[in-house]
Amino acid sequence: MKIKYYLLAGIFCCTLHSCVVLSPKKYKNLLAERDSLSTRTTSLEAQVSALQADTTHLHRQLADLQNSYNTLNTNYNKLNDNYSNTSSKVSELSSDLQKREARLKEVEDALKKRDAASAALRDKLQKALLGFQNSGLTVDIRDGKVYVSLADKLLFPSGSIVIDQHGKDALVQLAAVLNKEPDINIAVEGHTDIKKVNNLGQIKDNWDLSVLRATSVTRFLTESQGVDPHRLTATGKSQYQPVDPGTTPDALAKNRRIEIVLTPKLDEIYNLIKQ
Incomplete structure (x- = not known):
């Protein structure tokens, strides 16, 4: 038994000799390092999870930004096309406006030339017809x-369509004057008052009287005075364009008249308007 005990003790001693014997201090340090490493590992794992979540979030943001960029780029291209079209239209309109x-x-x-010609013609006629x-x-x-x-x-004379001498002189x-102004168109208009025509033979009413007086003046100007008939028109207005709507003798006298309307030829103006 003693031999066996001694043998076991020797083996145990040999075993103790073959192992590193740690002091309590080193053992505690190793435990502290292990705990520290475990804590750091847990922290790093948390950081990795947070970084993964941030990466996923950033990928979403990037995708949203890319979509927004694509939308903005599409809108920009449309606006740019619209601007180009609008700019082209503005240029066309500006050119047309000019x-x-x-x-x-x-x-x-x-028109200024026409008005100046009309004013000059009026002055000539006023001077010629002053008497x-x-x-x-x-x-x-x-x-x-x-x-x-x-x-x-x-x-x-009253109720007549025959021009008397005083009228012929005028x-x-x-x-x-008209023969010296070949670019003037001439309209001869007959006007009457509202009194009905009675017992004048071929003259049935104020329409007849106004027309026949206008044609009498037209014939005298063309046949007696050589005014080009292509320049003249003769019309009767009867009683329907009075200068005075009153019924007094003075008002009626004003309405019984021949009006000779002189118009500078407007071919130049008409041609400009047609362009």
């Missing part, structure tokens, strides 16, 4: 046209 303004200026210049202005003759401008108004008493002076 052309219209240039044409408008040409028309305005032509008749106390006999019911007036010359004025309305809407760019020159109106020579002759009272019926200056031209015709028309001779008028024709002398």
